Amino acid sequence: LLAELSSVALQVQRARTPREVLWAAAEGLRELGMNLAALRLAGPDELVVECLSLDEGSLRALESVFGAPWRSWRFALADLPMSSRALAERRNLFDRAVVEDLVRIARRSSSSRAAQAEEQVLRSGLQRGVLCPLFVHGQPWGFLDIASATLTASDAAAVGLFASKVASALEVTSTIAELERKNRELAAIQELAEAGSETDFELLLPELLRIACGAVRSDAGALYLLDGNRAQFILAADHGGIAALRSKHSVLPIGSPIGRAALTLESTALGTSPLLADFSRELAAEGICEMALVPLHIKGRLAGTLNLARCRPEPFSEDELRFASQLSGQVAIQVENARLYSDTSRRVKLLTVLFGLSRMGAEALEVAPLVERVLDKVSEAVPVEAVALHLLEGDCLRLAGERGEGGGWDKETAIPLDRQMLCGRAAIERRTQVVDLSLWPERGGGELARSRGMMHAASVPLVASDRLIGTLCVLRRADRAFVDEEIGLLESSAAQISLAIERARLFERERKRVEELQLFLEVGRVITASLDLELILESSAASMARMAEATHAFVLLQEPCKRVLRGVVASAPEHRDHFRTVRLSLDAASAAALAVRTRAPVRVADTKGSNLVCRELVESYSQKSVLALPLLVRGEPIGAVLIGDARWPRAWSEAQSDRAMAVARQVAVSVANARLYEDLKRSYDQLARAQEELVKRERLAALGELSAVVAHEVRNPLGVIFNSLGSLRRVLHPSGDAAMLLDIVGEEADRLNRIVGELLDFARPSDPALQLEPLLEVLGAAAEAAAPIAEPAGVQIKIEAPEPSLRAPVDAHMLRQALLNLIINAIQAMPKGGTVAVAASTEEHQGRRLARIEVSDTGAGISPDLAGRIFQPFFTTKASGTGLGLTVVKRTVEAHRGELDLESPPGRGARFVLRLPLEQR
Ligand SMILES: Nc1ncnc2c1ncn2[C@@H]1O[C@H](COP(=O)(O)OP(=O)(O)OP(=O)(O)O)[C@@H](O)[C@H]1O
Ligand SMILES: [Mg+2]
Structure with a gap:
């Protein structure tokens, strides 16, 4: 046996943890037909079972005697006189020592069936055994009870020796485990501190949980945080892929078993405690064997829980729980920091948005561009799929601008102020409306938005100086409802936007007034500056x-x-x-x-x-x-x-x-x-x-x-x-x-x-004696009188009369004299000879029929600068002229109420035209 126990001891020494040491011992002993129970002192007087190797039947029998699975057995040292003695005397006890203590507590724990209980214990194969007190690092650790029906006294000595080897193996492995634990703890603390540089809550919390789980050697875990009202725990992060956490336990009311546990308990190993009822059953179904619940305190107040779980039957030790509490302190600090940071950055973001909007308001000169900028700002500040701004026009709301798609808004359709329409309701009640579109009636665009995948909508009224000026509406897809904070931001923004729009409108009105005034002034200026009617009218138009x-x-x-x-x-x-x-x-x-x-x-x-x-x-x-x-x-x-x-x-x-x-x-x-x-x-x-x-x-x-x-x-x-x-x-x-x-x-x-x-x-x-005279005769008489002067000068006189019988009311003597003067002038203008044409005809002039008599020559003509003076009395260019000839002609014509004109085109001879009225007045 000694040799065989030595080889088991070798196995034991290869183990790396105290647990492995005990289970290696149990395994080895079982092969030698021996049972092992390892009871560890969990306090000065309490013993827990660390390891129990027993045939299945006996195990079930004992569990029924003690009314609990063996892992949760707890014994008071005071109830185990044999064990107490062995510990006090620091020596192994042989024979019935093991079973005696068990029988004793079996009797007590189920006194009604004491006899049966005793029998069960006696049948458990522990009748003969060695009770070995173990000391690790000089301190009492607990006991190894090694039993076998066939154990002899000499075997007992060998077993005792084996137990001392187990003790030394425990000593070595617990030292190593302790060191490892310390290392792990240090590393975990370090890691937690480093994780704190992450400020995004969504990323930070899973990371903290992962580190905590790793540090306490947990396969899974969950981090719950108390909500603002302290009414429920909300799953903030989970680790290890336990589906039930997300599907069923993402929210735990404070009154639920785990909520109560968190409120009342310190860090506790719960195993899969019946205390947790459904919760633990569901977790057990996903392979969880052990659970620990670590409350999270921030500034002395419960803020959440850190739940750790193992998928192997290894209860959380006191040390682990202590360390988990320390960790939870760290986690709490990080959570608080991150919360502060996100709060601050949110507030900064809010302030930035509001500041941006207020600045826009101060700079806004026109409503339309202001609306565009406001929409940009809002869609930047609140993540939404669509946003629209409607302005009040008469008694309905009209789209002023939109961002994103999915609203189904358009500029043509005005929204009536109707409670059935989301914007209408916000406008009427002057209160923000936040709705789930799936519950919204068919009317009012709800259907349109739904068909585009929008499910959450909010409409905020825009009110300035107590007057409604419009609404701001935002839409989101199904998986993102609006939170209070976002609504708060929208409302604060709406106040700024309303102010800005009001200001822009005021400015627009003023500018228009100034423009009008300028136009008035301009019209006035043009009108007063000019008397040109056409110009005035053109500019006024x-x-x-x-x-x-x-x-x-x-x-x-x-x-x-x-x-x-x-x-x-x-x-x-x-x-x-x-x-x-x-x-x-x-x-x-x-x-x-x-x-x-x-x-x-x-x-x-x-x-x-x-x-x-x-x-x-x-x-x-x-x-x-x-x-x-x-x-x-x-x-x-x-x-x-x-x-x-x-x-x-x-x-x-x-x-x-x-x-x-x-x-x-x-x-x-x-x-x-x-x-x-x-x-x-x-x-x-x-x-x-x-x-x-x-x-x-x-x-x-x-x-x-x-x-x-x-x-x-x-x-x-x-x-x-x-x-x-x-x-x-x-x-x-x-x-x-x-x-x-x-x-x-x-x-x-x-x-x-x-x-x-x-x-x-x-x-x-010169009052003419007017009589209807044939003009041709008068012309002939004048030409005849001039003939004696014309001939010697080599000038030919031609008379033209297309209407030979034309008669006009004239003084024949005066007219003949006038024509003679003109003919003589013409002859005198042609010293080298030429032609004088004298013609009589009729013409229409200013609505009157006139006789037209022309005297034209082929002389040098009359220059423009002389033309203005030739009718003046005594003007002459001739040495022997009196300068009265043309004056007399003009007076004669005027006495006939006619007109005398000179037509002397440059480079041609002179032509005098007499126009005489044909009707006598
Ligand atoms: N047919 C003509 N061709 C060129 N110049 C003419 C002609 N008729 C008149 N004149 C100019 O008009 C001037 C005035 O003529 P007007 O008959 O009044 O006076 P006169 O011929 O100079 O002198 P008067 O007729 O008294 O002898 C003339 O001196 C001459 O310069
Ligand atoms: Mg003359």
Whole structure:
């Protein structure tokens, strides 16, 4: 036996842990037909069974005696007198020692069936045995009870020796195990500290759990954290792939067995304690044999539990539990740190979002771009599949912008303020709505969102200065419900967004007002700076189109004394020419005519099908919508402005119509002013001409008087000179030089006489005696009179008369004289000969039929600088001319109420045109 026990002892010494030592011993002894029980002192007085090797039948029998599986047997040392003795005396006891103690406690534990119990124990094959107290590192460890029915006293000595070898093996392995444990613990603590650098909760917790499980040699584990209300534990991480944890036990109410255990217990090895009821049964089904529950305390308060589990029958030791408690402290610190960090970073994120939104609000100048930026910010801050912002328009919500897909929103469909619609309800109740779309009624887009995989929706009302301005709506897929914090963030954002939108709107309104004011000023400036009616109207039309945000504007003016509007200007250059041809009866169907008739603005939102508009105009300028305004001066219409939009039908607001009307009033006044100015200018011109005429007449009259006096005074001496000359010639019969000198005196006296004659012609009050005369005859008489001068000068006189019988009311004598003057001038202009053409015809001039008489020559013509002066009295370019010839012609023509014009094209001969009325008045 000694030899055989030695070889078992060798096996035992190869074992690496105390447990392995005991089980190796048990195995070896079983082969030698011996049973082994190893009882370890778990406290000063308590013994637990570490190892029990017994045939199956005896084991079951004993378990039924003690009413528990052998692993959970616990004995008080005081109840085992033999064991106590062996320990006290530090010696092995032989024979019935083992069984005696067992019988004793069996009797006590099931006293009702004491006899049967005793019998069971006695039949367990432990009747004869050695009870060996073991000392490890000098300290009492417990006992090895080695039993066999055939054990002799000498065997007992060998067994005792074997037990001491087991003791020394326990000593070695426990030292190693202790060292290993310490190492493991140190490593675990180190690892935990390092894991703390991870700040993402989702990553950190599984890592902490993994380390804790590894450190306490657990195959699986779970980390539960108490929720904010301390009502339930929530599975925060699990390790080892125990399915039941996730599927059934992800939430443990605080009243559940494990919850109660966590609340009441220190770190405890639970085995698969019945305390845990279902929980442990389910875990056992997944192969879990041992469990330990380690409460997690943060700042002295229970914050969760660390559950450790083993899939092998190795209970958690006191040391392990102690260490697990230490670990849980570390884990708690890390959890708390991470929580703090994530809280802080969440808060920072929240603040950043809110700050960003508030800055947007401060910078926002227009609503539309603001909405776009806000949507970007929101979808960045809250992970959502879709987000939309609706703004209140009248009594419904209209989409202002969206991000993502799946909302099924569109700009055309307005959302009514209706509790059946999510946004509508949020708006009516002015409260955030968070809903599960699967529970939402069919209406209101719920179906649309569902069909795109959206299941969670939230709608937050946007309220500024206590007024609803819209809603912010977000959607998510099935697996991600909204949490309180996200809703909080959305609500805070909504407050900022509302403020920003309100501010942008205010700014837009102000800017528009300033723009309008500028336009007013501009119109005013143009109107006051210019009296050019066309310019004023063009610029006003353009300004009015801009002010009304329309595509074009037209101005029509009423024709004086007629019920007709005349197109004057169009703001669009491409319409100007066409619009000038527009004539609208005041009685026609037309917005402009109606505005003039009613003296009030006429608004037509949609020209299609409207009977207030002029079809032709609407089609020419493709007007979808028109606004017509009367132009009123002191309440009386003078025309109309027609503002049109070619893009879309639109409702013209009261304000737009009022503003346009204000400009129209200015325009009307300026039209009236410009017209007044034109009238005034015309009157001035007439006055100036009349004055000029008057001066001229007076001058001529004065000249005429003077001429008459001079002529009269010169005629008498001239008569004396002629008489004397005649007498001298008769008396002296002169010849030679004397005759020549007398001829000179005669010629000069003739000349003087002629000048006096002309002067008298000029001065004589020239009232013509009008009679219907055949013009051809008058022309012929003039040509005949000129013939004696024409012939010697080599000039031919031609008379042309397409209507030979043309008669006109003229003074034949005066007209013949005038034509003679013109013919003589023509002859004198052609010293080398040429042709004078005298022609009579008729022509239509300014609605009157006139006789037209032309005298033209082939001379050098009259230069433009002389042309203005030849009609002045006494202007002449000739040495012997008086310069009165043309003056007399002009007076004659004017006396006939006709006109005299010079047409002398450069490089050609002169042409004088006389126009005489054919009707006598
Ligand atoms: N047919 C013509 N061709 C060129 N110059 C002309 C012609 N008719 C008139 N004139 C110019 O007009 C001037 C004025 O003519 P007007 O008949 O009044 O005076 P006059 O011929 O110079 O003198 P008067 O006719 O008194 O003898 C002329 O001196 C001449 O320069
Ligand atoms: Mg002349």
